[in-house]
Amino acid sequence: MIRFGVIGTNWITDRFIDGASQIEDFTLTAVYSRTEEKATAFAEKHNLEHTYTDLEQFANSEQFDAVYIASPTAFHSEQAITCMNGGKHVIVEKPFASNEREVQAMVDAAKQNQTALMEAMKTTHVPNFKRLQESLDKIGPVRRYVANFCQYSSRYDKYKEGIVLNAFKPELSNGSLMDIGVYCLYPMVALFGAPHQVKATAYMLDSGVDGEGTVTVDYPSVNGVAMFSKITNSTLPSEIQGEKGSIVIGKFSDMEDVKIVYHDGSEERIDGEQVEKTMYYEAKSFIETIQNQLLENEVNTWDKSLEVIRVLDTARDDIGLRFPADQQ
Structure with missing residues (x-):
């Protein structure tokens, strides 16, 4: 079972959860938002026990193993690196980050922390x-x-x-x-x-x-x-x-x-x-990447994201x- 936390409380996160919830090895336990109000509302909607408004505390939590990031693109790199520094595996919504420099920094952090990192391109x-x-x-x-x-x-x-x-x-x-x-x-x-x-x-x-x-x-x-x-x-x-x-x-x-x-x-x-909820496929592939103890997804590779x-x-x-x- 892979326990997930999420960053981002918008409709795309709901769709990811809808798709991933069809996977036996997926469970959702935590949410991070910059505001307590949004974090609490999202937790109540999805019956989550753990809410966070401090990114460092979220990244170092023992309540989950992997993170799905669906915040605005400008925050992707910092949030992903912080979570990987906390030992979390990370799947990040497309586009991966703002520019090549940020994407390379994310890849470097994955290698350094030995954590899985994947761009969430479902297609x-x-x-x-x-x-x-x-x-x-x-x-x-x-x-x-x-x-x-x-x-x-x-x-x-x-x-x-x-x-x-x-x-x-x-x-x-x-x-x-x-x-x-x-x-x-x-x-x-x-x-x-x-x-x-x-x-x-x-x-x-x-x-x-x-x-x-x-x-x-x-x-x-x-x-x-x-x-x-x-x-x-x-x-x-x-x-x-x-x-x-x-x-x-x-x-x-x-x-x-x-x-x-x-x-x-x-x-x-x-x-x-x-399946109708097609984000199921990216979530399943990411979970299999973690379970196979790989850092890099075999389909959405780091080289593809950099290219x-x-x-x-x-x-x-x-x-x-x-x-x-x-x-x-």
């Missing part, structure tokens, strides 16, 4: 992603990767009223590229490795973050396009184009509705059954997106 763990990987030869050689994830944020309505919530604050290392674009870029790196060239464009908001944007990348034989937004919606699917056909993906983040469309118009379904954050850093340089975390 690469769902069964349909593996089915997609195994089907690339059917359409190959692959020539283009197109990932589309445009999801209008309800917080943008408040933004237009003059109320800037966390999703649009550069001091929290947020914005469309970091929050949404990473869903498009991480699977690309998982499939094809680090790109040779990265370029980006974006619509910048007055708060200092991007509302929507596009990243284009080049490999020796593949071009990649990632389209992402928090201020518009899109009904377009994503696809991987090859010389023999295309793999079309309906919902990219969960890899749902996946099929091959061949040049002759014929179609082949390559998706299969997945992805380098793409994000380069894209941010291109669009002029700067975070206070970059100056530290």
Whole structure:
């Protein structure tokens, strides 16, 4: 049994708990929040005995073995390192941290403390992603990767009223590229490795973050396009184009509705059954990493996280997106 504590009391934490609760070896025992009010409310909601508002006390608690971190990105590195220094295994929501320097510091802390560390990118763990990987030869050689994830944020309505919530604050290392674009870029790196060239464009908001944007990348034989937004919606699917056909993906983040469309118009379904609460898969993989006494997850490796954050850093340089975390 792996006992978990959580940092972050928002909806994504609830979803992680919903998925992880389907795992026999998962139990939730503690929560950290900067305010007693939020910690207490979350503990009552999930029937938790232990609440903390001091990060050091939380990290050194004997009441849990591993931590799920879903705080704003700007806090990821400090909180993860503090928890690992306390001997806790750590899974951190995407994006892993604000920049490459912070991600490297997290990896160094995992090695030093001999604790497991994993980026919580669920897409690469769902069964349909593996089915997609195994089907690339059917359409190959692959020539283009197109990932589309445009999801209008309800917080943008408040933004237009003059109320800037966390999703649009550069001091929290947020914005469309970091929050949404990473869903498009991480699977690309998982499939094809680090790109040779990265370029980006974006619509910048007055708060200092991007509302929507596009990243284009080049490999020796593949071009990649990632389209992402928090201020518009899109009904377009994503696809991987090859010389023999295309793999079309309906919902990219969960890899749902996946099929091959061949040049002759014929179609082949390559998706299969997945549990509805797809964060189950990342939680299960992380727990198995701990149980197997590994520091690094075999799917969401540290190298992948470093390669992805380098793409994000380069894209941010291109669009002029700067975070206070970059100056530290």
